[in-house]
Amino acid sequence: MKIPVITIDGPSGSGKGTISQRLARQLGWHYLDSGALYRLLACAAQRDGVTLDDVDGLVALASRIHAEFRTDATGDESVLLDGVSVTTELRTEQAGSAASQIAALPPVRAALLDWQRRYRQPPGLVADGRDMGTVVFPDATTKIFLTASLEERARRRYNQLINMKKKVSLEAVMAEVRARDERDRSRSVAPLVPAADAQLLDNSALDIEETVARVLEHARSLT
Numbered sequence: 001m002k003i004p005v006i007t008i009d010g011p012s013g014s015g016k017g018t019i020s021q022r023l024a025r026q027l028g029w030h031y032l033d034s035g036a037l038y039r040l041l042a043c044a045a046q047r048d049g050v051t052l053d054d055v056d057g058l059v060a061l062a063s064r065i066h067a068e069f070r071t072d073a074t075g076d077e078s079v080l081l082d083g084v085s086v087t088t089e090l091r092t093e094q095a096g097s098a099a100s101q102i103a104a105l106p107p108v109r110a111a112l113l114d115w116q117r118r119y120r121q122p123p124g125l126v127a128d129g130r131d132m133g134t135v136v137f138p139d140a141t142t143k144i145f146l147t148a149s150l151e152e153r154a155r156r157r158y159n160q161l162i163n164m165k166k167k168v169s170l171e172a173v174m175a176e177v178r179a180r181d182e183r184d185r186s187r188s189v190a191p192l193v194p195a196a197d198a199q200l201l202d203n204s205a206l207d208i209e210e211t212v213a214r215v216l217e218h219a220r221s222l223t
């Protein structure tokens with residue numbers, strides 16, 4: 001029998017990560033943070049001196065690196081790249097921006113396909129990203145495209161950064177979120193678009209619990 005997959009795609013700051021993790025925990029399913037794989041590759045490139053336009057170097061690196069995601073009893077996540085923690089580095093704007101640059105390269109995306117598909121394990125998978133429903137898991141059982149207004153997404157990201165004690169302005173964060181959206185939407189390969197069979201969900205005015213409930217409601221309506 002096909003292993004069920006719920007895909008949650010959408011722009012940065014739409015709350016995909018939080019919603020997907022909650023869903024996976026509630027259902028007892030596996031969780032794939034596909035953005036983290038692009039971020040990890042970007043961090044590894046920086047570590048090894050591979051430039052972000054060196055397609056062959058990046059593809060070779062993708063097959064070499066080993067990533068490990070750990071969640072402790074309190075729910076805190078740590079990420080190891082070849083045994084070394086990159087948890088903090090991975091979540092910086094710099095890593096996000098580098099990830100978005102390499103994500104525009106078709107051979108890099110192809111190199112990450114199998115890696116992502118290996119996360120599809122019983123009893124099920126919640127996959128979060130930009131092209132989960134369109135490219136990586138086109139046969140997913142439930143597809144959600146999660147959005148929120150640019151202002152709301154920038155505000156959420158700003159609050160996250162402030163909580164991490166970063167010195168940033170809301171204007172700068174909004175400009176960065178806008179630039180990343182633009183790059184993700186306009187790239188020629190796997191652009192950020194909803195799958196034809198995805199359910200659109202704008203959560204600008206919903207909190208986390210309400211959003212999770214809507215997704216589960218939709219998933220149940222399909223079974």
Ligand code: C5P
Binds near residue numbers: 035096099103
């Ligand atoms: O989701 P996150 O912000 O961690 O992703 C970082 C970048 O990786 C995104 O801006 C996007 O360019 C890229 N990405 C992608 N496809 C995915 C996940 C992330 O292109 N499935």
